[in-house]
Amino acid sequence: MSRRALDELGLGPIWIRRDQLAALARDAAPEEAQDEPAPGVVIPRPAAPAAAATAGTPSPAATKASRAPVVVIPDARTRAAPQADIKPAENERSRDIAAMDWETLEASIRACTACALCEGRTQAVPGVGDRSARLLIVGEAPGAEEDKRGEPFVGAAGKLLDNMLAAIGEKRGDGVYIANVLKCRPPGNRNPQPPEVAECAPYLARQIALIRPTVIFAIGRFAIQTLLKTDAPISALRGKVHRHDETPVVISYHPAYLLRNLPDKAKAWQDLLLLGEQLAATKSGD
Numbered sequence: 001m002s003r004r005a006l007d008e009l010g011l012g013p014i015w016i017r018r019d020q021l022a023a024l025a026r027d028a029a030p031e032e033a034q035d036e037p038a039p040g041v042v043i044p045r046p047a048a049p050a051a052a053a054t055a056g057t058p059s060p061a062a063t064k065a066s067r068a069p070v071v072v073i074p075d076a077r078t079r080a081a082p083q084a085d086i087k088p089a090e091n092e093r094s095r096d097i098a099a100m101d102w103e104t105l106e107a108s109i110r111a112c113t114a115c116a117l118c119e120g121r122t123q124a125v126p127g128v129g130d131r132s133a134r135l136l137i138v139g140e141a142p143g144a145e146e147d148k149r150g151e152p153f154v155g156a157a158g159k160l161l162d163n164m165l166a167a168i169g170e171k172r173g174d175g176v177y178i179a180n181v182l183k184c185r186p187p188g189n190r191n192p193q194p195p196e197v198a199e200c201a202p203y204l205a206r207q208i209a210l211i212r213p214t215v216i217f218a219i220g221r222f223a224i225q226t227l228l229k230t231d232a233p234i235s236a237l238r239g240k241v242h243r244h245d246e247t248p249v250v251i252s253y254h255p256a257y258l259l260r261n262l263p264d265k266a267k268a269w270q271d272l273l274l275l276g277e278q279l280a281a282t283k284s285g286d
């Protein structure tokens with residue numbers, strides 16, 4: 001990794017007094033403690049064929065990797081999230097969404113009034129990037145800037161995400177698609193609510209089915225818990241390769257969180273290495 005990329009990520013040499021470091025660590029703790037119950041929503045199985053099972057199978061190269069990523073089905077630490085009352089795959093709206101092509105899907109998102117978030121949005125933010133992407137990045141929801149510009153991950157958090165991608169040789173829009181669990185901005189950037197996630201889940205499911213990524217990078221608690229159907233904290237899930245249906249999922253902290261929590265940038269770098277290994281493994285298996 002280049003020195004510039006390290007600096008951009010805040011991973012360059014850091015001189016900091018121990019008492020300041022302790023204070024930073026204390027500030028960072030709430031993110032772990034904040035790990036709220038999962039939205040309790042199951043992303044419905046895609047109508048189109050899921051990513052090829054073989055695409056997600058770790059290659060020998062991955063097996064040989066020094067940190068030996070392990071494909072994990074949620075274990076004792078990744079408790080199953082409570083199932084939502086709403087089961088998107090079983091209602092008519094979800095079935096309609098599961099059959100949409102890209103144009104119909106994006107038009108549907110932009111016109112959607114399925115939850116109350118439509119009332120406060122400037123515009124819905126369906127997602128952006130390469131529709132045939134190998135790498136799908138899933139975040140939480142649009143913020144104020146994204147709501148204005150209609151694109152996910154813009155502003156400071158977006159810049160950090162772009163630098164994180166550059167550090168592993170990836171680039172927004174080039175083999176990469178970026179989407180959020182929620183397509184409309186929650187007021188005041190509050191946390192997504194389970195009914196909102198439930199209503200919006202079919203859209204993300206259809207995006208996954210259309211893109212058929214070889215790897216999903218889930219960033220932030222809500223994206224991770226929604227895709228993995230767990231309420232386990234990020235700290236208990238990091239460092240492993242999970243699965244959403246057949247697609248490998250690597251997780252990490254949300255860039256907006258990393259901007260506020262310097263100590264966890266080093267962990268994010270480890271997560272990026274794992275993501276890079278997975279991408280390399282799936283590429284070698286093409």
Ligand code: SF4
Pocket residue numbers: 109112113114115116117118124182183184196199200
């Ligand atoms: S957040 Fe999702 S379900 Fe709610 S109005 Fe926006 S697009 Fe529709």
